[in-house]
Amino acid sequence: MADRLVRISSTPRAVQASDWGRGAIEPMLPALLRGVIFISVLAAPFVAALLAG
Template sequence: MAAGRLVRNSISLRALPFPDRDPGGTIEPMLPALLRGVIFISVLAAPFVAALLAG
């Protein structure tokens, strides 16, 4: 009986870290950096766009 419980515990421990490796979790930290990059590019491009619109 104890051996079956030991096998079950070792299987559950091996399966525990698996949900941390889902693809959605790796994209999430990239979103703030992506948003900062978009804001940075738009701030850099704003004077050029204004000059183009002014003629």
Template sequence: MADRLVRISGSPRSVPASGRERGTIDPMLPGLLRGVIFISVLAAPFVAAILAG
């Protein structure tokens, strides 16, 4: 029983502590980039119409 507890507590963690904090910020960037691309694609016809006069 004691061997099992030592093995379980000694197993490496899948995510390091420093990666958890950074992991909450990284997924926001692709979402923001997709949002900017989506807005620019929607705005392109209006910008073209304004430039065409």
């Protein structure tokens, strides 16, 4: 068990440090865009009701 933990912890990381900043942000952008679209679709009836008076 201890040998396995040492092997797992000593494996090299797949993402290099120079690419880490860009690589961590890119997968978040589609998720953020979906979240913004989802919130705007939910808010549209309330905004329409406020504008209608």
